[in-house]
Amino acid sequence: MIPATFDYVAPTSLEEALAALAEHGDDAKVIAGGQSLLPVLRMRLNTPEVLVDLGRVPGLAGITDAGEHLRVGAMTTYQQLLDDPAVAVHAGVLVKAITEVADPQIRHRGTIGGALAHADPAGDVGAPVLALDATMVIAGPGGERRVPATEFFVDLFETAVGEGEVIVAIEIPKHTGWGSAYEKFVRVAHQWAIVGVAVTARAEGGTIAEARVALTNMGSTPVRAHDVERALVGVAATAEDLREICARVGEGTEPPSDLNGDAHYRRHLAGVLTRRAVLTAVGA
Numbered sequence: 705m706i707p708a709t710f711d712y713v714a715p716t717s718l719e720e721a722l723a724a725l726a727e728h729g730d731d732a733k734v735i736a737g738g739q740s741l742l743p744v745l746r747m748r749l750n751t752p753e754v755l756v757d758l759g760r761v762p763g764l765a766g767i768t769d770a771g772e773h774l775r776v777g778a779m780t781t782y783q784q785l786l787d788d789p790a791v792a793v794h795a796g797v798l799v800k801a802i803t804e805v806a807d808p809q810i811r812h813r814g815t816i817g818g819a820l821a822h823a824d825p826a827g828d829v830g831a832p833v834l835a836l837d838a839t840m841v842i843a844g845p846g847g848e849r850r851v852p853a854t855e856f857f858v859d860l861f862e863t864a865v866g867e868g869e870v871i872v873a874i875e876i877p878k879h880t881g882w883g884s885a886y887e888k889f890v891r892v893a894h895q896w897a898i899v900g901v902a903v904t905a906r907a908e909g910g911t912i913a914e915a916r917v918a919l920t921n922m923g924s925t926p927v928r929a930h931d932v933e934r935a936l937v938g939v940a941a942t943a944e945d946l947r948e949i950c951a952r953v954g955e956g957t958e959p960p961s962d963l964n965g966d967a968h969y970r971r972h973l974a975g976v977l978t979r980r981a982v983l984t985a986v987g988a
């Protein structure tokens with residue numbers, strides 16, 4: 705389908721972009737890589753009057769080592785994240801999840817900021833960002849504010865980004881030396897996750913010392929599995945020792961039921977994938 709008519713502005717500074725958003729209110733929509741927004745426009749699920757393109761705003765793309773964390777500009781593409789060795793070293797689980805996103809064309813256009821703002825619960829970047837305790841830097845008319853990942857995802861396709869605001873960066877605490885894995889279950893290649901599990905973990909002498917676990921498509925937002933994380937500490941990294949703990953990962957979650965599987969099936973799947981991901985992350 706053809707999108708409804710819209711005006712297009714391409715600001716060359718963040719101030720101009722924020723001014724355009726302030727001027728047009730909820731008639732305006734930000735466009736980044738367009739990989740989620742264009743399908744939405746073509747299906748006329750949304751009909752903004754103005755698109756504000758962030759593509760020419762300087763300083764929004766790129767990855768900087770900021771000491772304790774990596775600062776990833778919101779307009780950084782998936783491919784730029786894959787190409788930067790620092791991301792693999794300090795935030796391995798993000799790289800592993802992004803490898804599973806769609807195909808090379810989409811990974812060259814799609815941005816991390818766009819994916820997080822879109823907040824599809826089946827999207828692959830929410831869970832790793834949650835597992836890594838990242839913080840979203842959001843700019844608006846009142847200046848910048850920082851929102852931790854635990855408070856960023858509000859509901860289905862809804863985030864803490866308010867009207868007139870844009871994500872400018874994501875700050876990702878370094879998890880240097882931690883192992884990682886992203887288990888994505890799909891029936892055919894390039895499908896959205898039926899269930900996904902992001903794990904980053906550290907083992908000492910065959911025993912799990914620290915673990916972070918987050919789930920994709922197990923509710924209306926990415927879900928952090930704090931109880932399982934706590935239960936994993938001090939446990940031997942063997943399939944048998946992990947079985948019972950990981951099987952509990954779906955407790956309290958509200959996954960969807962659809963043609964790919966009902967909620968009960970997804971909870972079972974999440975347990976199996978979590979065990980696999982933990983074993984891979986700790987190299988067992």
Ligand SMILES: Cc1cc2nc3c(=O)[nH]c(=O)nc-3n(C[C@H](O)[C@H](O)[C@H](O)COP(=O)(O)OP(=O)(O)OC[C@H]3O[C@@H](n4cnc5c(N)ncnc54)[C@H](O)[C@@H]3O)c2cc1C
Nearest residue numbers: 736737738739740741806814815817818819821827828871
């Ligand atoms: C065929 C296909 C297959 C796909 N498969 C997968 C998959 O397997 N896994 C997966 O995770 N994703 C998948 N995607 C979705 C895609 O990865 C992302 O959703 C997409 O790249 C979002 O980033 P973008 O830069 O393209 O955002 P856009 O499409 O430009 O924008 C998306 C939304 O975010 C808003 N937005 C964008 N940037 C900002 C910002 N900086 N601040 C505030 N709001 C902003 C826009 O207004 C819009 O509402 C697929 C997409 C397609 C078309």
